[in-house]
Amino acid sequence: MAYGTSGKILRIDLTQGSIQVAQFDEDFYRLYPGGKALAGYVLLNELRPGTDALSPENVLVIANGLLTGAPFSATTRFTMAARSPLTGSYGESEAGGYWGPELRMAGFEAIIITGRAEHPVYISIHDDQVELRDAKILWGYEPEEVQAKIRTELADKRVRVLQIGIGGENCVRYAAVTNELRHFNGRTGMGAVMGSKNLKAIAVRGSGRYHDHAHDIKPISEIGRALGKRVKDHPQAWDLQVKGTPGLVGAFNTGGFLPTRNFRQGVFAGVDNIKWEAYEKILSDRHTCYACAIRCKREVKVDDRYQVSAAYGGPEYETVEGFGGYCGVDDLQAIAKANELCNRFTLDTISTSSTIAFAMECFEHGLIGLKETGGLNLRFGNAEAMVKVVELIAKREGIGNLLAEGSKRAAQAIGGDAHLYAIQVKGMELAMHDPRGKVGVGIGYSVGEYGGDHLYTIHDTLVANAESITFKGTEPLAIAALPPRELGAAKARNYTILENWTSFGKVVGLCYFGPAPRSYMQVGEVLAVVRAATGWEDVTVDDLLRIGERATNLARAFNVLNGFSRKDDTLPERMFQPVEDGPMAGASIDKEEFQKTLDEVYRLKGWNPDTTAPSRDRLRDLDIEWVADLLGV
């Protein structure tokens, strides 16, 4: 009986050059229905604690979710996971685009990659024909050329290519992975893991359909049609399509919590030059991901002071702001160029821009000088120097070699007060969201398994007003409407529920922009498609949350086994200091209150507040008691 997947996993050992197909069954899939859950299961079982993230022994898991490739909007995402070379923790990143759905059409749920090839290779998958191919002539080339060469070599223009650029080849610790040149597994350095394995790319082509393994395609198609029609009538979906995330720059600045100059300030004087109205002038086209009617992807083109190719898409909010206000740069052409270079070299734009802002602050404090920067005047606001440093990082040249290690390691090497300017948690740089303006995001930065990411939870601002569309969309999740800056037991409760919901999305392959709280897709519709895809009629909203919680517990167990504990669940000192200016001037997070809230988060999660290890009881409740044996709890 079809239950939503082929159940097939590809196992590739690059050292041996071996390729095998493993099969799991429905009972297994009920517990680990893809994405983050499947990745966590594999890493816990197959990766020895303490393994060097850049060694052949690291295990790279690429996993679709239960809904990846379903014929409706926002079902595009797949997970890449391994021990992170940036954080040493469980590392993971999701991407949309077309590659995940294509893998499903080729009949595979996931790929597990171990070992290290003797020379650069790429993996070619065409339905059940899988082979390792020589990539020596592709090494060192940029993604656009590599994609074209692979398509020519395989004589197939429609092959989907997942690949790394030179940032990945050079094992920049926050190297990303790209598919179709415009979609990225951005965070935690999965590109460096590919580079360390001499794996340049994975080309996929499938002739199957999502329908092949769906239990009942009819309700899925009906909801898909309804979603397709809904875009124009739904304010958030319409906004994502028309303005998209770059629209956040102006709003955050007005609110006073636009991360500016390495999180020192909350407003940026040059904001008019980088906000949506300026972005629109370099906008050249709009694109989408597989089957998605929202069409929120933008493309920019510049042919002026900088030349920016349209082939690599356009910057999202994180990137506009990261290379903008965060580095004190108000030149949108330079920002677009920095984005294009990151995409060419496959670098995570958040960690790249944050690490450069860190270096700028070190430069301004005299901790590094012209000698270290190779003559670059690396002050906040120097757009030209910023763009140059992106290239140096990818090539690991000059100061770039140090910054390619990430801000935490660079601060350790620089010494003195440099650690105060590395705005990171667990070694990963914070995203462009100030937790002093929305503390739930700060809880995520702190307890999230791989540090400073903004996608562990739903942002407080979206669920602050009980009458708003975004809050109403989350009603089936039974959370409370709370002020964004409020800490305490109620916030801890909201956090744990919303983290489970977000984690569920990462398990099943849903894009963050589709379901609640954006609520283009209602919680009830998500439940209906899960039931239809699997035939699991008894599944409830609580079960969806448990799927998310189980995945988070697997990742947490991985961290505990790798030596992480409460001391690593922290925030940069700067977040406990006041914002310097603007409407939020003086706002900071109360340290004691924050720790009390974390205590409550651990209590609700059933985690030990010191070791952060999940309790046996909770793991049993989640049907993964075997993890308690691994942890010895």
Added chain:
Amino acid sequence: MKLHLGSYLSWYVPQHPSRMEINLDKPILLAELVAQLKLPVEEIAIAAVNGTLVSVREAQISDEDIVELHPPNGGG
């Protein structure tokens, strides 16, 4: 006065403009303007007049003002 409607707030207004110029003969409450434009007040999370954050219910606006309204925004 100049009005900037951030993110999806412009969806509620015919033709969906992000920016509008509106003539005000006399000062009015921001809440009145919001009602005239049929903007759902529950979707306004940030309101600023000339760069200063204000409450929609209490703020007065006049013809020289620059008003910004933004809905709840999250991450992405």
